[in-house]
Amino acid sequence: MALGEKLFEEIGQAAGFRITKTHPVEGTTMEVSFTSDLKGVGKFPSGKNMGSGVVIQYPHGVVDGSYQGILKTTDGEQVFWWAHEKGKVVAAERNGGGSSGDKIKSLIIVSAFTNSQKLSWINNLIMALEAERDLVSHHSKTVAYEWK
Numbered sequence: 001m002a003l004g005e006k007l008f009e010e011i012g013q014a015a016g017f018r019i020t021k022t023h024p025v026e027g028t029t030m031e032v033s034f035t036s037d038l039k040g041v042g043k044f045p046s047g048k049n050m051g052s053g054v055v056i057q058y059p060h061g062v063v064d065g066s067y068q069g070i071l072k073t074t075d076g077e078q079v080f081w082w083a084h085e086k087g088k089v090v091a092a093e094r095n096g097g098g099s100s101g102d103k104i105k106s107l108i109i110v111s112a113f114t115n116s117q118k119l120s121w122i123n124n125l126i127m128a129l130e131a132e133r134d135l136v137s138h139h140s141k142t143v144a145y146e147w148k
Contacts, residue, residue: 003128004146007044010129012036014051014138027058036140040070044144045073045119055085063087063104071112077119081112087131101136109147 019092051069076087087106
């Protein structure tokens, strides 16, 4: 997989979630929503991001998610996006007896669309995001790269 230039860094927080199904083999299905601050790198715009989707966490620790949302840029433009996540639950490092909680580390593939002439190049972009989400605090950190 060839990654291109870094596009943005993102810090987010779950805004809400609802468990819709639990099953000992099929895992736990959740509806989630989140907000985030996105800091663009180079020509990628900064802004406020919000999205929602469905996540399945399987008993063996694999996570599968599908999301959609909108980025409102600091210039007032809108970018609509769709994403698919594959991840896994990993144990947090334990320091001095303290625990920050387990995390989900994921690869997220994103495509987007905008009507903005200025940002029309985003319509042909596929993004590969490296994400980490804390299962206790529900904070997330993401770094995005262009996928070539």
